[in-house]
Each structure stands twice: as structure tokens, then as C-alpha cells.
Amino acid sequence: MILGCAGARLSDEERAFFRAEQPWGFILFGRNVETMEQIRALTAELRAAVGRNAPVLIDQEGGTVRRLRPPLVRDYPPASVIGRLYASSPDEAKEAAYACGRLIAADLLSVGVDVDCAPVLDMPPEPDTGFIANRAFGSDPEQVRVLAQAMADGLKAGGVLPVIKHMPGHGRGLADSHIGLPVVKEPLALLAERDFRPFRELTGIRMAMTCHVLFEAVDAENPASASAKVVEQVMRGSIGFDGLIISDDISMNALAGDIGERARAVAAAGIDIILHCNGKMDEMRAVADAAPALAGVSLIRSDRALDGRPAADDANLAALSRRLDDILQARS
Structure with a gap:
């Protein structure tokens, strides 16, 4: 399991809980961010609590989804801004995506965060629509693959592991999965040809995050994160992803x-790591009671990652x- 914490520093209760339960990793949110020095101290506290160099994750995409913001770090555009550059200058768009990844990695590594839940590979049916909106690099599979690959490569060049999301694709799931369950009705052949393609074709990726979206063509009863059919037939099968699969936040009401x-x-669906983000102690205790020990092929995937x-x-x-800045200003 990956868990959050409530504030800017660990409480004695959190420290004792983490020491006893040994989560695989931790995730930070805006509530955990005050200053760069404070974040650095918090990540050190989290690792000290479990007695090892546990991964510390964050959502730092650029645009609306970023936990570190100016003036702590420079401004980063949403993926859609880079996506719009692609039509007129694919090379510059790719360069911008790489630069964002490399610079974000430097920001994160400086405060002890070594895993970024980015890039987003989801493709809305039309640009800037639905729940994903401007978080997407576009609605063309090749464009999304190229730009997501560039950002992922930039993150890795900066010493940070990327987590691609939200597998197998939240783009057509237009509803907000924090609130309710998005449903995708399109046939499997179309999804495999378009929506799943960037996930299938990205290279050098060791970790992916799921989406809480129901794909009627695969499993009409269970959303992807809780569907053994989607995990085996699509994520491991059609997409062929053999890395570590992390759920999206299970406190989301989808x-x-x-x-x-x-x-x-x-x-039970076969997800390797359970993600719980809100830092509420009673919920974290329930997750710890329910989460199996990391073992077997999931442990192998974790070690490999x-x-x-x-x-x-x-x-x-x-x-x-x-x-x-030159690329963004010239194309604005």
C-alpha cells in the first residue's frame, strides 16, 4: 500500500503506525506542502518511520494538477498547451515535454520525492473535454505517445521514476471519478486501437496507475481498478504492461x-499496490488490515521498479x- 499523511509534519501516531504497518511508499498532497525545507524534512521523516528508502510519490503534472506551485517552483503549463504546439512544431513540442519532465524532476528530487505520478496518457474524445480536460496531451494516439514518452524520459533523466496514468485510459470516462463512476460504452476494438495504444507503445516504463472507470465492453459490473478482467485481459493482455500497477486513490467515490x-x-483484481491518499488515520488502519503482504510476482515487479x-x-x-520559456512564448 501507498499512504498519505495529514499535515506538514508527522504526528507521533502516524510515525508509530507507519513503523508498525510498513507501507510500500508514501504520497504527498497540497496539505503536506509549506516550504521546500519543510517538504525535505517530511520526506526524511517518512523514510525514517519505516527504516528504509521508501518511494515518495507526488502528482506533479503541470497545469492544474501540481502540488508544488510558484513561488516554491517555476510555473509549468498543462499538457494541453504542449499538445497544441505539436501540430505546427512537433519537434519543439517534444522538446518542451522533455524539458518539463527534466525540470520537474529537479524540483522533486531536491525535496526527497523520487516518483512522479505523470505523465497522463488519457485521451479525451475531443481536446480539453471531460474529467481529464487540459491534463491530456491531445486526442491523437501518436501525438500522446510521443509527448508522454518525452516527459517520462525527462523525469528519468532527472532521477525521478514516472508513473503513467490512468491505465487503460480515463479519456472517454467523462465523469469525475472522485465523485461518481465514469462509464465507457465504446466497443473494445475502438478502445484497443486508440485509447489503449499510448499505454501499449510507451517504452521504458516500470509503473502505471489505474483508472476508476467502468468499461462495459470488458466488465459491465466492475471499474477497471477492481476488475480482474480489465487487469488480465487489457492491462496485462492487450496493453502488455508487465510493470508494477498501482490503483488510483481508493478514497475516490467511483x-x-x-x-x-x-x-x-x-x-482481488490483481492490482499490485493499493493507493490511499487522504491521510485519515481510521481509513489507513482499514487499508492496512485489508492489504495483503507484497509477495510473489508483485514483489518481483516492485523490486524491478x-x-x-x-x-x-x-x-x-x-x-x-x-x-x-522561449518555446512557450514563441508559440503563445
Whole structure:
């Protein structure tokens, strides 16, 4: 399991709980962010609580979904801004996506965060629509693949592991899965040809996050995160992803049941790691009670992912930041 915490520093209760339950990793949100120094201290506290170099994740996409914001770090555009560059200048769009990934990685690594839940590979049926909206690089599979690959490569070059999301694709799931269950009715052949394609074709990726979307063509009863059919037939089958699969946040209300029931359903579906984000102690205890020990093929996938944690290169970050600004300003 991956768990959150309630505030800017760990409480004694959280510290004791994490020490006893040994979550695989942690995730930070806006409630955990005050200053760069404070975030650095918090990530050190989290790792000290479990006594190992546990992965610390964050959602830092750019645009609306980013936990570190100015003035702590520079401004980063939403994926849709880079996507719009692609039609007139694919090379510059790719360069901008890489630069965002590399610069974001530097921000994150400086405060002890080594995993970014990005890039987004979801494709809305029309640009800037639905729940994903401007978080998407576009609605063309090749464009999304190219730009997501560039951002992922930039993150890795900066020493941060990417988590692609939301597999097998939240784009056609237009409803907000924090509130309710999005339903996709399109036939499987169309989804495989378009929506699943960027996930299938991205290379060098060791971790992916699911979506809480119901795909009627595969499983008319269970959303992807809780569907053994979607996991086996689509994520592991059609897409062919053999890395570590992390659920989306199980406190999102697209999932049915209480927190313990959600955690058990996700584990039963074959998801490797259960993600719970809100930091509420009673819910985290229920997740800990429900989450199985990491073992077997899931442990192998975890070891493979963490063994692949990259070292940061020696890129000139100031020059890269200026180049990103030049591209964005020239195309604005």
C-alpha cells in the first residue's frame, strides 16, 4: 500500500503506525506542502518511520494538477498547451515535454520525492473535454505517445521514476471519478486501437496507475481498478504492461463499499499496490488490515521498479528553463 499523511509534519501516531504497518511508499498532497525545507524534512521523516528508502510519490503534472506551485517552483503549463504546439512544431513540442519532465524532476528530487505520478496518457474524445480536460496531451494516439514518452524520459533523466496514468485510459470516462463512476460504452476494438495504444507503445516504463472507470465492453459490473478482467485481459493482455500497477486513490467515490471493501476489491483484481491518499488515520488502519503482504510476482515487479531508480544527469537546468520559456512564448 501507498499512504498519505495529514499535515506538514508527522504526528507521533502516524510515525508509530507507519513503523508498525510498513507501507510500500508514501504520497504527498497540497496539505503536506509549506516550504521546500519543510517538504525535505517530511520526506526524511517518512523514510525514517519505516527504516528504509521508501518511494515518495507526488502528482506533479503541470497545469492544474501540481502540488508544488510558484513561488516554491517555476510555473509549468498543462499538457494541453504542449499538445497544441505539436501540430505546427512537433519537434519543439517534444522538446518542451522533455524539458518539463527534466525540470520537474529537479524540483522533486531536491525535496526527497523520487516518483512522479505523470505523465497522463488519457485521451479525451475531443481536446480539453471531460474529467481529464487540459491534463491530456491531445486526442491523437501518436501525438500522446510521443509527448508522454518525452516527459517520462525527462523525469528519468532527472532521477525521478514516472508513473503513467490512468491505465487503460480515463479519456472517454467523462465523469469525475472522485465523485461518481465514469462509464465507457465504446466497443473494445475502438478502445484497443486508440485509447489503449499510448499505454501499449510507451517504452521504458516500470509503473502505471489505474483508472476508476467502468468499461462495459470488458466488465459491465466492475471499474477497471477492481476488475480482474480489465487487469488480465487489457492491462496485462492487450496493453502488455508487465510493470508494477498501482490503483488510483481508493478514497475516490467511483468505487463502491467502505474503504476496507475497496482495498480488498482492488487487491482481488490483481492490482499490485493499493493507493490511499487522504491521510485519515481510521481509513489507513482499514487499508492496512485489508492489504495483503507484497509477495510473489508483485514483489518481483516492485523490486524491478525500484532497482530502476535512475540517477540524475548533469543537465544545465537554467538553460533548459530558458529554452522552455522561449518555446512557450514563441508559440503563445
